[in-house]
Amino acid sequence: MNKVNPLIVSDQLARRQWLSRLFKHFCTGVTFLAVAILGVLIFQVSVAGFGWLDWQFLTSFPSRFPERAGIYSALVGTLWLVTLTASLAIPIGVLAAIYLEEYAPKNRFTAFIEVNIANLAGVPSIVYGILGLAVFVRFMGLERSVLAGAMTMSLLVMPVIIIAAKEAIRAVPSSLRQAAFAVGATRWQVVRHHVLPSAIPGILTGVILALSRAIGETAPLIMIGALTYVAFVPEGPLDEFTALPIQIFNWTARPQETFHELAAGGIIVLLAILLLMNATAVYIRYRGSKR
């Protein structure tokens, strides 16, 4: 290397800098391509389905005749499903998280439960469907009821809720707990009056994300046999039901173009619901972080 050279870019360095710029442009381009795919997907769905979105579409039952078909039973079914799932999975999930963070002794069994929960979060949703089919539908004889669906979904989203709630609880500073213990509070009083209130925004965010997963899942519901022609809405937890993603699957699987457009209409409604829920989660997180 000749040291008295002035600082000019040598050929070799120019080549390296060129490669470096190319790499940067590649990484940038690829990332924005992923963003663009989301745009294409939404555009594609909107173009196909927007024409079908009207009051009649939302209030009609499915039909063999596309112009009379709607998603009423699917919407009501999804509402039933989500309500039941929420009332099962949220209490159990949050209480499990409280146990693991606040009560559990630091031993190997607790560690085993934690690893087990992390692994459950990665089990394919269709395996939960198999479990639901064998235990709830057949063994417990719940048949194709919305309750069987909700119990299956609860098992599916429980790890998500537990993991999110654990994180939220762990984020509560331990000085708060010590302060409460120091004035003679019992463990439950500490949790009930201090830990939970501080952890609520984080828990809620996790709960909303878990429930949006339950709204979008299809495979487990197909497993428990929810894919039938349902021209009525469930009136109790033991009634048969259909759900929005099931209806979308049903229409997409048909060869006729018109049914694909109906599916697109259903997708718009589904994505709108999910977007609303996500926006709520983001809002809660934002408010939580401001406090």
Next chain:
Amino acid sequence: MTAAVGSRPVKGSTSPLSSAQTRFGEGLLEKLFFFCALLSVLTTVSVIGILAFETYNFFQKVPMLDFLTGTRWTPLLEPKHYGILPLISGTVLIVLGAALVALPVGVASAVYLSEYASERTRNIIKPVLEILAGIPTVVYGFFALTFVTPLLSTIFPSISVFNAASGSIVVGIMVLPMVASLCDDALRSVPDALRQGAYSLGATSFEVSTRIVIPAGLSGIFASFVLAISRAIGETMAVTLAAGATPNLTMNPLESIQTMTAYIVQVSLGDTPSGTITYETLFAVAAVLFASTFVLNLGGTWIMRRYQEVYE
């Protein structure tokens, strides 16, 4: 306040310290909470128990060796064959294609996010990736069927309506956010001091990224690959809709195939009574599916936990 405290005698100050028996409710609550946590273990035990039980029944009728090494899968047609290899090859084909899409793109996006993007751009891209990750898989199936397949057929006119290529592309898109986000975490956990050390030796950003940052975050990147592959194996709706229902021992992505998950869906679309051999195939196939994802998930989290220790 002081007056109120003073006016009320503090019970414990003179009486002996009471035993924990007065806290009876506390112990009960703890037991309830423990049971809730135990439910997760119960879930795993039930999954494994049920899969093992029904698979055992299945192996009473079909020898295990035939199941694992047979090259024809026709349980719904005569003559019936129960060789799972076509379903496995279908799954592998989807996973390979998805990996081809998601792994390079995921790593490149992670490099962009951690090494190049401004804080503002990050704050836009990360939520977009989260949205991509939150889109239901049935929507991706619709996208594959109505957009990706027509697009592919203009390039490959010979392509089947249902084909592995279309399915694997959308599965790739589906797992991409997970790869990108986990790799981003891995790259960002590489201390800045290493980057500065490399830059001070006259390295370009390409050299710093590919020769210092990526190698230092390699185990995290590898863990994300393992977890993404596990996710792709378990993916169901998109491949059911786009890749077909033809158990096919092929590695040609333009042909129609069937994955393990798609077979399970196909059977459950009909009504299958308990105790029949068709019912039991569901569990045998699900057992293979569960075992492979279980091993990959365990491996992935193990790798992840190891790399987290390196810089702490």
Next chain:
Amino acid sequence: MTEYNSILKADALTIAYAGAPAVRAVTLPIYEKKITAIIGPSGCGKSTLLRSFNRMNDFVADVSHEGQIRYRDQDLYAPEVDPVEVRLRIGMVFQKANPFPKSIFRNVAWGPEINGMDGDINLRVETALRQAALWDEVSSRLDDSALNLSGGQQQRLCIARALAMEPEVILMDEPCSALDPVSTAHIEDLLFELKEKFTIVIVTHNMQQAARVSDFTAFMEMGHLVEYGETDQVFTRPTETRTEEYVTGRFG
């Protein structure tokens, strides 16, 4: 002082982060094959000034410069100057040892390799390790991970890594602040040998160290250069009262 040859020169240099100046109108020459120490209380801008000499400040968002840094007769911040080229010639050792998670050998060989330097790489690594007084301790285990070395050894490895590039100037940002006294003495001895071949700029908050090792000393406070001169003069006959107060330990 004019008999010395200045290789780097800050000229009315002001550096600001997000508009807040950290270095204010500093003019400071760096003489070739001498050790220049920059001292001052924490937050006085000494590290910022040091990092501007090889454009490491480029990585800080929202940083702005006024004035010039001249390297021989060129402006380091001129648009046609490639910062990579600058760092090839002006190396750096950081406050905390930051070896790459690679073998000892690869740590030293990495810089010359990516920059396509010719010659025997083994010889280059050995020379650098000898110059950094580390060779005897590591020659038998060059393929071990650098992360297995002790803190003092890691810092000397980082010095060797910079030396392997055969830079003209080595910038050291409080290189001993994380080290024990024995390792510190090791590195100070090393500096004396290194100045035969290299120009060294060292930032330190340890005044004894500055007095022991440097030929010239610059004292900075709140972004201003308060005093600059030969180390002897700065420590024994400072012209500014602020300097006197600082070097005698009455404040800071």
